[in-house]
Amino acid sequence: MGTRLDLQTLLEGLQEGVSVYFQPPPNVSVTYPAIIYNRDYASVKYADNQPYNTRLRWQITVIDQNPDSLIPDLIAALPLCTYIRHYTTEQLNHDIYNLYF
Numbered sequence: 773m774g775t776r777l778d779l780q781t782l783l784e785g786l787q788e789g790v791s792v793y794f795q796p797p798p799n800v801s802v803t804y805p806a807i808i809y810n811r812d813y814a815s816v817k818y819a820d821n822q823p824y825n826t827r828l829r830w831q832i833t834v835i836d837q838n839p840d841s842l843i844p845d846l847i848a849a850l851p852l853c854t855y856i857r858h859y860t861t862e863q864l865n866h867d868i869y870n871l872y873f
């Protein structure tokens with residue numbers, strides 16, 4: 773399990789020219805194509821009523837004007853990644869994934 777900064781570095785290295793944001797505030801102007809990610813869930817394993825293993829799940833959203841973008845394929849190829857859904861709004865394509873990292 774890596775840190776959030778390790779995930780940031782991984783996402784930034786997927787494809788040149790893609791902006792990567794962690795929980796961008798509303799006043800930040802997002803440039804596209806973009807990857808936006810945030811913590812979504814924590815899977816915890818217990819023994820003797822004590823947590824011994826915690827793994828964070830991250831929600832990753834790929835936003836691109838190009839409906840045939842290759843960025844979603846790069847995200848989908850990551851280990852422990854699950855495709856959730858796709859939607860289009862304001863002529864931007866959104867692909868959402870869950871990633872345990």
